[in-house]
Amino acid sequence: MAVSIPSIKIAGLPATSVGALAEKILRVVGLPLAGIAMFLLIWHVGANNIETSLGKFPGPAQVLTQTQGLIVEFQEEKQREADFYARQEQRNAAMLEKDPDYKPLIRPYPGKPMFFHQIFTSLKTVFSGFFLAALVAIPLGIAIGLSGALYNAVNPIIQLFKPVSPLAWLPLVTIVVSSIYVNVHPEIPKSYVTSAFTVMLCCLWPTVLNTAVGVASVSSDLNNVSKVLRLNWIRHVRIIVLPAAVPMIFTGLRLSLSTAWMVLIAAEMLSQNPGLGKFVWDEFQNGSSDSLGRIMVAVLTIGLIGYLLDRGMLMLQRKVSWDKQAITR
Amino acid sequence: MKTLLELTQVGIEFKTPKGSFKALENVNLKVADGEFVSLIGHSGCGKSTVLNIVAGLLQATTGGVLLSGREVTEPGPERAVVFQNHSLLPWLSAYENVEIAVKEVFRGKKSRAEMKEWIEHNLELVHMSHALHRLPHEISGGMKQRVGIARALAMEPQVLLMDEPFGALDALTRAHLQDSLMEIQKTLKNTVIMITHDVDEAVLLSDRIVMMTNGPAATIGEILEIDLPRPRNRLELADDAHYNHWRHEVLAFLYEKQRKVEDFAQHAKKKNDTKTEKTPRMKVVS
Numbered sequence: 007m008a009v010s011i012p013s014i015k016i017a018g019l020p021a022t023s024v025g026a027l028a029e030k031i032l033r034v035v036g037l038p039l040a041g042i043a044m045f046l047l048i049w050h051v052g053a054n055n056i057e058t059s060l061g062k063f064p065g066p067a068q069v070l071t072q073t074q075g076l077i078v079e080f081q082e083e084k085q086r087e088a089d090f091y092a093r094q095e096q097r098n099a100a101m102l103e104k105d106p107d108y109k110p111l112i113r114p115y116p117g118k119p120m121f122f123h124q125i126f127t128s129l130k131t132v133f134s135g136f137f138l139a140a141l142v143a144i145p146l147g148i149a150i151g152l153s154g155a156l157y158n159a160v161n162p163i164i165q166l167f168k169p170v171s172p173l174a175w176l177p178l179v180t181i182v183v184s185s186i187y188v189n190v191h192p193e194i195p196k197s198y199v200t201s202a203f204t205v206m207l208c209c210l211w212p213t214v215l216n217t218a219v220g221v222a223s224v225s226s227d228l229n230n231v232s233k234v235l236r237l238n239w240i241r242h243v244r245i246i247v248l249p250a251a252v253p254m255i256f257t258g259l260r261l262s263l264s265t266a267w268m269v270l271i272a273a274e275m276l277s278q279n280p281g282l283g284k285f286v287w288d289e290f291q292n293g294s295s296d297s298l299g300r301i302m303v304a305v306l307t308i309g310l311i312g313y314l315l316d317r318g319m320l321m322l323q324r325k326v327s328w329d330k331q332a333i334t335r
Numbered sequence: 336m337k338t339l340l341e342l343t344q345v346g347i348e349f350k351t352p353k354g355s356f357k358a359l360e361n362v363n364l365k366v367a368d369g370e371f372v373s374l375i376g377h378s379g380c381g382k383s384t385v386l387n388i389v390a391g392l393l394q395a396t397t398g399g400v401l402l403s404g405r406e407v408t409e410p411g412p413e414r415a416v417v418f419q420n421h422s423l424l425p426w427l428s429a430y431e432n433v434e435i436a437v438k439e440v441f442r443g444k445k446s447r448a449e450m451k452e453w454i455e456h457n458l459e460l461v462h463m464s465h466a467l468h469r470l471p472h473e474i475s476g477g478m479k480q481r482v483g484i485a486r487a488l489a490m491e492p493q494v495l496l497m498d499e500p501f502g503a504l505d506a507l508t509r510a511h512l513q514d515s516l517m518e519i520q521k522t523l524k525n526t527v528i529m530i531t532h533d534v535d536e537a538v539l540l541s542d543r544i545v546m547m548t549n550g551p552a553a554t555i556g557e558i559l560e561i562d563l564p565r566p567r568n569r570l571e572l573a574d575d576a577h578y579n580h581w582r583h584e585v586l587a588f589l590y591e592k593q594r595k596v597e598d599f600a601q602h603a604k605k606k607n608d609t610k611t612e613k614t615p616r617m618k619v620v621s
């Protein structure tokens with residue numbers, strides 16, 4: 007149920023289009039900018055007053071420096087990687103000249119993953135977990151939404167597992183993955199599987215519950231239409247129930263994705279999956295004077311990506327949902 | 336004329352938390368092929384319940400319904416229903432809403448092209464050809480109801496059941512739809528049972544008006560044969576003595592013989608409530 011939020015009216019402005027435009031610019035651009043400036047100021051002053059064992063808490067300026075540092079580091083590392091492969095190529099070419107039977111050998115670059123690689127890994131992991139969750143949650147939600155009995159049977163279990171933190175699941179998932187996933191594929195490391203499954207376990211529930219509510223609240227009129235047309239079970243679900251529940255399913259998916267992203271960072275920290283969580287953990291262990299600043303960069307990156315993921319889901323939801331009223335911000 | 340639909344000793348009891356509630360008792364009615372019957376009665380007397388039993392959406396506890404000599408046990412497209420609040424699928428266009436019905440009913444009987452033609456034909460009957468591809472939220476209430484009627488007609492039902500189809504519309508729109516319905520009736524000669532609470536609508540459209548007593552244990556009180564010649568024109572009928580006689584009969588039944596006593600009691604109570612509470616409570620928007 008959407009509550010329409012009235013737009014802020016600024017008193018005294020004439021109702022001309024110029025006035026309205028100015029008001030709109032102020033509201034859409036001006037106020038957020040003012041908010042950000044205020045935040046930066048408070049952050050700057052606050053940071054200056056917090057002394058830690060690793061020096062002052064990083065303020066906006068240090069974070070900017072660290073961001074540039076990370077970019078430079080990334081570019082240098084890329085250069086080194088390119089050089090590494092170029093040297094191998096040269097050596098292989100030289101060997102081939104001497105001995106035509108020589109089998110060229112390319113060894114992978116042994117460098118450690120950089121910040122930007124870690125962002126990519128995190129995204130890969132979060133989407134894996136999220137898709138697994140959706141794959142389970144949507145059918146489960148439909149089933150319990152259709153059957154009151156099933157809902158009553160499953161609901162206590164959902165309520166029990168819903169509040170469980172990823173940190174509690176992680177040891178169990180780690181051990182289960184180690185014992186089941188034995189033939190480790192080099193492209194799919196154990197830590198990735200562990201993180202993805204932990205994410206899945208934690209982000210199932212919003213989709214399950216919202217889907218179930220969406221399915222259960224299909225109006226009785228529409229159900230009657232289905233009965234009059236004598237739709238069989240499958241067609242009833244496909245023609246009536248699924249489309250009717252789409253807005254709620256997407257509301258659930260959106261909540262699940264933001265949960266997934268939150269959970270992921272914690273999961274990566276502990277499972278040592280090479281993502282943003284591990285980056286934070288490594289910097290924390292590192293304890294150099296740059297560490298706090300770099301962690302702060304990671305924090306802001308995590309926030310920004312989380313925000314972009316949410317916006318992306320919102321756009322998707324707007325596109326597929328027939329009930330524009332059901333979409334909130 | 337040949338009897339198409341027959342209700343015999345129909346009664347129903349609902350299980351409620353406060354015990355069982357007998358809504359209908361001894362409802363007997365025969366409807367001839369091609370007849371237009373309206374059901375009228377005070378709100379809550381059991382009109383929708385009768386209609387839903389005929390539709391098969393509710394099961395009678397006693398008695399039963401025969402359609403062409405076969406007992407009605409479940410809903411089906413040969414008893415198409417037009418619901419009060421249109422009940423179109425909000426994510427489908429007018430065309431697609433009719434299409435789902437046509438696809439179900441004529442699967443294997445009509446080719447794709449024939450189906451398309453049939454869908455468009457039915458939407459044309461209700462004057463909706465100009466808005467085939469609009470979504471329900473993009474068209475007016477009257478237009479939605481037109482699409483609902485087209486969807487029901489497209490099922491080629493033996494009986495068309497309508498539960499206050501125009502109840503939610505303004506007077507002008509309602510008049511337009513009534514005219515459309517009469518026009519369609521003239522060509523298709525469907526058998527129709529329509530619930531209404533509008534006396535003029537009942538007299539204008541019906542061959543017979545079935546008037547129900549108040550519940551609980553409601554039943555049929557009186558039946559009026561409206562012998563006004565067709566086609567009927569609302570303007571000419573407005574001053575027609577015969578028309579006004581039937582109008583008067585219905586009003587007399589509703590407001591003298593079946594006066595809702597409790598309504599006055601409730602009304603008085605509401606008045607008192609508003610006295611003690613002058614400012615209306617804020618409506619919670621959620």
Ligand SMILES: Nc1ncnc2c1ncn2[C@@H]1O[C@H](COP(=O)(O)OP(=O)(O)O)[C@@H](O)[C@H]1O
Pocket residue numbers: 349350351356358376377378379380381382383384385550
């Ligand atoms: N499913 C139900 N369970 C219990 N009582 C019902 C149910 N459906 C209808 N009733 C009761 O039966 C009576 C007739 O209802 P209804 O047929 O909807 O009236 P109408 O359509 O004439 O306004 C009402 O008193 C209503 O409360």
Ligand SMILES: [Mg+2]
Pocket residue numbers: 382383384498
């Ligand atoms: Mg009713």
